[in-house]
Amino acid sequence: MIYVLLTYLLAPWWWLAKRLRRRDRIERILLVQTAKIGDMLCATPVILALRQHYPDAQLTVLHAPVTGKIIAGLNEVDHCIAIRSDSWRGWGGKWRLARLIAAGRYDLAVNLSPSLPLLCGLIWAGVPRTLSIMPTRVGRTLAALRCCIDSTEQHRPGELVLATKQRLLQQQGIAMGLRKKMAIAASGEAVCDRLEITRDNTAIGLAISSANKLKELGEDLLSALVARLLQDYPGQVVLIGGPEDGPSAGVVVGRVQGGERVINAAGAFQLDELPALMQRLKLFIGVDSGLTYLADTFDVPMVVIVGPVDFREQRPLGPRVRFVSKQPSCYPCAFVFNAPYTCKTGDRACIRRVAVEDIMIATKEVLND
The missing domain is CATH 3.40.50.2000 (Glycogen Phosphorylase B;)
Known part of the structure; x- marks a missing residue:
């Protein structure tokens, strides 16, 4: 005081x-x-x-x-x-x-x-x-x-x-809409081409981490999900994240068969280069993180694994979004103005209970819209 x-x-x-x-x-x-x-x-x-x-x-x-x-x-x-x-x-x-x-x-x-x-x-x-x-x-x-x-x-x-x-x-007579916007660097297209990400909108982007580790999916679920995506869809799977996510992305690539269709893009893009990637995707899959809101800025169809977050407060608002939410008795525990970084119960049940099949059902719903 x-x-x-x-x-x-x-x-x-x-x-x-x-x-x-x-x-x-x-x-x-x-x-x-x-x-x-x-x-x-x-x-x-x-x-x-x-x-x-x-x-x-x-x-x-x-x-x-x-x-x-x-x-x-x-x-x-x-x-x-x-x-x-x-x-x-x-x-x-x-x-x-x-x-x-x-x-x-x-x-x-x-x-x-x-x-x-x-x-x-x-x-x-x-x-x-x-x-x-x-x-x-x-x-x-x-x-x-x-x-x-x-x-x-x-x-x-x-x-x-x-x-x-x-x-x-x-209160000041100012009208506000809900549309988001961000700067776009022209160099993003060159990064996509260097990584050989196709332009036919068949690639699926997958965010591999979150700044708040309480929300992240983990290498086991990511590996199983990538394997299932490769099985069910003919396009590429692009692993998206920062330089610090490179080791986890490498683990995922090493675990799956058909790895030639998996692109490790961790650390490859600057923030304002990512719009070029988002505009080449058929679908984006992620948790409540900055990458998810970036994809939403460009109306990319997406599946969001909600985790501990009260998504009534802040969520993607695009026209083609599906949410995967497992809600144990402690849900929700993460809010915009009160975001914990550790699990109070220690088991991260809101993430651990999410199965690959839950994500795939939501994926099919979005792509069939």
Whole structure:
């Protein structure tokens, strides 16, 4: 609570700064989204809405370094500021964050990452108009800071987070759709060609991991699934992931017969090169991860293994999506604003109970639509 007390002690300063900087015309906007890939993709509808409502304003996005390639090439974004979450630790870090925000002289800030450091930074910076979503459960600290924000909108249990964002913007008369968008690098086509991924839309993409290991399928299930896909479908199976997923992909390739039709693409693509791959796929299979939302951005037919996630809150919204969900008594335990990284029961039943046949049934349903 020390930072709340400090915020209140500084109130005369930041309140005066807000009043002196306030002007009728919105010329500079800051959007704050410092979460990972999937959350940034789900923030792009907000970017599109702000650009449409304020066509002449400069729009800056404060983001985590990993998401830079999603937004850096968007015409709707004028400036990007990459920031690491460990940079705002302690009093000094939060003060530097506030100075960084204040230096932009923004007229409007829209915060999609409702954490103590970011709220303090926005308040201390004296941004004239601040909007922020609030988590499903607001503790005492955030509740005390909430009254220092001009407009807030709290997420409701079981509600699509995009709907929360829509309500926040509607307070300012800003209409928001659900369409996502990301930057596309032309070099992605060359990577696809180098890997000899066919252009006939017969390949099936399979995400082999997740940043949150609680959600990942594991090498045994992946190997069995690849073997079944090779048996039932004549096209390629493309294993998709980052450089750190290379060893697991290698294990899977080594376990299956017909490995010449399995392409290990782990680490082969930069983030903004992946759209070229997605547009060559017949189907994408994955868990709740950034790759899944990237595929959804391009309306790729997909099967999503839900795992521990409450997919009422955030999920792919494309026209051809099937969900595979095993729901033990502890389900759901992972939420947008409260995401555990270890299994409370120790058995990951929501993943362990998923069978290859469950995924194949969903696959056939999607492809027969």
